[in-house]
Amino acid sequence: MEQFSFNPYREVDTMFEEPLVPLVEGKNMRKLTLSDLYPEILTQIFGYLDTRDKSRVAQCCQYFNEICKNRQMWKGTEARLNLKPNQNPIYQSLSVRGVSNVQVLSLKRSLRDLTSHVPIKKLKLSGCYNVTDYSLSSTVNLENLVDLDLSLCKQITDLSLYSIVGKAKNLQRLDLGGCCNLTDRGLLLISYGLRNLVKLDLRSCYSLTDRALAYLAGEVQINEPKTFNFLAKVGLIENPNCVICKRGGSGGASSSSTSSSSSRASNKVVLPKIDEFTKFGMLKLQSLVLQDCQKISDTSLDYISRIPSIQSLNLSFCVNITDNGLKHLKKLPKLSELNLRSCDNITDTALINLKDCPTIQHLDVSFCEKICNLNYHLCRHLRTLSLSACDISDSALMAVDLGALETLNLGQCRKLSDLGLRAIAEKCTRLKYIDLYGCSGVSTKGIEAIMGLSTLKHVNLGLWKV
The missing domain is CATH 3.80.10.10 (Ribonuclease Inhibitor)
Incomplete structure (x- = not known):
């Protein structure tokens, strides 16, 4: 018989209220109930229930509630929440049970309470139309965050990325699909503060140009006027002519702040200043989605080829991509998946240019009507x-x-x-x-x-x- 080993469960008293009577014919005995089982066994049983049933079991009695606090039972569970005022008990319950994956279905206030109580690892805000720059700036604890989905949050701008860069430094996967207000400057912030990203989704970010891909590749000219002014505005570079810089930047707090003002500024982001030794670019990026980014051209493919860790590249609906641009992809030694769906300027020559990419195993050229061979x-x-x-x-x-x-x-x-x-x-x-x-x-x-x-x-x- 297979042997099972249970972890010690010291939080719950395992003694029965009254001793069990052995089964003897003709004698009455107390009926055994589910609560007579040891907590270790109940933990295993409850672990087979779905999330909704686990929640119901936890409400049956105090004994079951204590058992359902075992974090192993809730491993991998995703909490789906409608954020409303006065939900701190719910957040505390999630924290006790170790639930770190959260999907926000609707947002009627800031994310401050949620992030201050729950050490979130995966946060999904997809489709929350009222998520704004303030919503993300109000977050408190994002040190454990590795996966952030902001797709279709159409109100966020580059300032949101400033908050993310300062608070979620361990982020590995970022989905910005449909965030149409993001510009090249937002990608500059990503290449500066989120260099450990593994997956980046930028589909339908219509304002992005070739300059955005240059930033991701680490090609940043700090002395360029527009770049310099933007970095000075957000307080990442010293500019003697900038009024904001003289006040300490938009992300930092004044050294002479009083205790009351410092408490109000506790959520402000403070990032290291950029100098001539600061490095930019993506070090570990494996998956890059540029679907429907119609302003990028073959120049972007040249920049992408300078990110050797790329394994998956989605260029579908990028109508300015041509056969010549695909020549640059032979510099990517790990590229295994390429999506060129509905790239109207792709012809048979493109496939000839890709022959020098022997690592490609998955290729999509659907609706490229000029491909015949x-x-x-x-x-x-x-x-x-x-x-x-x-x-x-x-x-x-x-x-x-x-x-x-x-x-x-x-x-x-x-x-x-x-x-x-x-x-x-x-x-x-x-x-x-x-x-x-x-x-x-x-x-x-x-x-x-x-x-x-x-x-x-x-x-x-x-x-x-x-």
């Missing part, structure tokens, strides 16, 4: 290939090695016929998923050839007509 050297390493709505024909699929493919998307490829499907069935011996949505040129014979693959798990035939 594939590159042999590029395709033989791919595990995922998306060609939806491309001008791909049977001959293009027959001319390349697809032996490593596991996922193939060919939806709306009108030129595809049974001949192409038979070629796929012969070449793609590892194929697990194929999308044939809207491929009107194939018949049941081609489908039968695909279905003969032993590794195939799913086929999408939506809108397919024989």
